[in-house]
Amino acid sequence: MTNQPDIRRVDVRRVAVIGAGPAGMAAAGSLASLGIAVDWYEKDPLTGGKLHDYYQLFPDRVRASEVLPELESKSGKSLITKYLGRTISEIERHPGGIVLKNGSGSCGEADAVILATGFDFFDARLKEEFGYGIYKHVITSVDLERMLPVGKDALRRFGKDPATVGFVHCVGSRDEQVGISYCSRLCCITGIKQAIEVSEMFPAAKVYNFYIDMRAFGQGFEELYRKAQEEHGIRFIRGRVSEASEDREFRIRVKAEDTLMARPLKVTVDWLVLLVGMTPSCTEVTLDHAEKQQEFIKPENPLTSNAVRGMPGVFAAGCCTGPMNIPESVASGRAAALQAYDYLTRDR
Amino acid sequence: MDAVKSKFGFEINQGRHIDMDRIDTRLADEISAHVRSWKACLNCGSCSATCPGGVGLRSLLLKLSTLGELTTLDTCLLCGKCFLVCPRGISTRYLIIQIIKKRREYGKAV
Numbered sequence: 541m542t543n544q545p546d547i548r549r550v551d552v553r554r555v556a557v558i559g560a561g562p563a564g565m566a567a568a569g570s571l572a573s574l575g576i577a578v579d580w581y582e583k584d585p586l587t588g589g590k591l592h593d594y595y596q597l598f599p600d601r602v603r604a605s606e607v608l609p610e611l612e613s614k615s616g617k618s619l620i621t622k623y624l625g626r627t628i629s630e631i632e633r634h635p636g637g638i639v640l641k642n643g644s645g646s647c648g649e650a651d652a653v654i655l656a657t658g659f660d661f662f663d664a665r666l667k668e669e670f671g672y673g674i675y676k677h678v679i680t681s682v683d684l685e686r687m688l689p690v691g692k693d694a695l696r697r698f699g700k701d702p703a704t705v706g707f708v709h710c711v712g713s714r715d716e717q718v719g720i721s722y723c724s725r726l727c728c729i730t731g732i733k734q735a736i737e738v739s740e741m742f743p744a745a746k747v748y749n750f751y752i753d754m755r756a757f758g759q760g761f762e763e764l765y766r767k768a769q770e771e772h773g774i775r776f777i778r779g780r781v782s783e784a785s786e787d788r789e790f791r792i793r794v795k796a797e798d799t800l801m802a803r804p805l806k807v808t809v810d811w812l813v814l815l816v817g818m819t820p821s822c823t824e825v826t827l828d829h830a831e832k833q834q835e836f837i838k839p840e841n842p843l844t845s846n847a848v849r850g851m852p853g854v855f856a857a858g859c860c861t862g863p864m865n866i867p868e869s870v871a872s873g874r875a876a877a878l879q880a881y882d883y884l885t886r887d888r
Numbered sequence: 889m890d891a892v893k894s895k896f897g898f899e900i901n902q903g904r905h906i907d908m909d910r911i912d913t914r915l916a917d918e919i920s921a922h923v924r925s926w927k928a929c930l931n932c933g934s935c936s937a938t939c940p941g942g943v944g945l946r947s948l949l950l951k952l953s954t955l956g957e958l959t960t961l962d963t964c965l966l967c968g969k970c971f972l973v974c975p976r977g978i979s980t981r982y983l984i985i986q987i988i989k990k991r992r993e994y995g996k997a998v
Binding site: 748766769770773778798800801803804805806807808 | 904905906907908909924925927928929931950951954955976
């Protein structure tokens with residue numbers, strides 16, 4: 541015994557990563573690189589999460605499909621066991637480790653768990669005044685993201701190019717009417733990016749973005765905002781849209797206040813795009829019989845740690861802790877992996 | 889029409905709505921084609937705050953771009969302080985000169 545080198549025996553320990561979006565991919569890949577065996581659970585039949593829903597990524601407009609292989613683990617693939625199409629609804633701590641459950645049945649065990657269950661898009665139908673699900677030409681930013689790669693035809697109306705397109709910021713963000721107090725952070729830059737994409741597709745179209753505040757926080761975001769104004773002539777109107785209605789030609793009449801002009805405003809648009817916010821995922825794992833949470837998971841110390849309060853060995857990463865962009869999610873996944881590694885290797 | 893109304897002793901209030909479908913912004917479009925940086929205005933108000941002539945440049949430019957309307961610039965000294973303070977580096981002094989020129993073309997004094 542005494543002659544044995546001081547190798548911490550981590551090889552028999554297993555970490556379960558729940559979720560295979562950017563945060564989960566980063567966490568699983570990092571753990572494998574550290575030589576830890578990973579059981580990787582994903583509710584969908586493939587890895588990549590919501591990256592499959594995106595066309596080009598802000599701010600540099602890299603194709604989402606090009607980013608996916610970059611996120612795939614390069615090393616230690618043999619240590620990762622994928623369980624695709626498998627939902628974990630609950631995790632329970634036991635003296636011997638953590639039990640993963642789906643409904644009442646146990647479907648796995650682990651020594652540590654990384655929750656990377658992500659987010660859901662806000663259901664725009666809850667903001668009835670904008671007419672999503674009622675008027676055909678009111679769509680969400682998620683719908684538009686799927687239409688953009690199809691090309692011009694997807695946005696032509698009755699064979700004609702759209703003359704005006706409106707974007708509504710903060711749909712399901714900063715809105716106590718739908719019980720959401722926080723800012724989803726990423727819709728501003730999504731609106732800027734999509735407005736540019738639409739105006740590149742239809743240079744003659746007038747594009748209006750209705751905003752409360754512009755929050756272009758990330759690297760390159762403010763530059764893209766300026767580019768949208770200066771090079772693409774996109775008009776940013778400060779004021780929240782109050783309601784949308786349909787006219788006889790199935791165009792959308794938008795009412796808002798131009799709060800800088802301090803005057804009410806109306807405009808008719810061919811498409812109205814709602815920039816939907818991010819909500820806690822409804823597929824989120826319930827922790828130890830807790831009431832099913834409809835909140836983002838709060839780490840024990842959000843400044844320095846990904847550890848979930850009161851659940852030693854459980855770490856949260858990515859958008860299940862709050863709105864994050866892709867680089868933040870990746871960093872969060874890697875950070876959680878390292879903390880799980882520390883947890884497994886330190887003396888307990 | 890006004891004469892008819894006055895016979896009845898009342899006038900009809902004009903709606904305060906900005907009707908974006910009907911606004912003629914050609915004047916603003918022609919000017920911004922010359923001074924592209926204008927489009928990057930953030931409406932921060934630095935120009936108005938610093939103006940020694942008391943020109944409310946922010947609101948003047950906003951009215952011009954939104955409604956195509958031009959209010960008076962006659963206390964502008966063309967000193968260029970607004971250009972010095974603009975966080976987006978908009979060539980406001982050059983912009984003002986373009987506005988004055990356009991107005992002359994359109995046969996109206998500024």
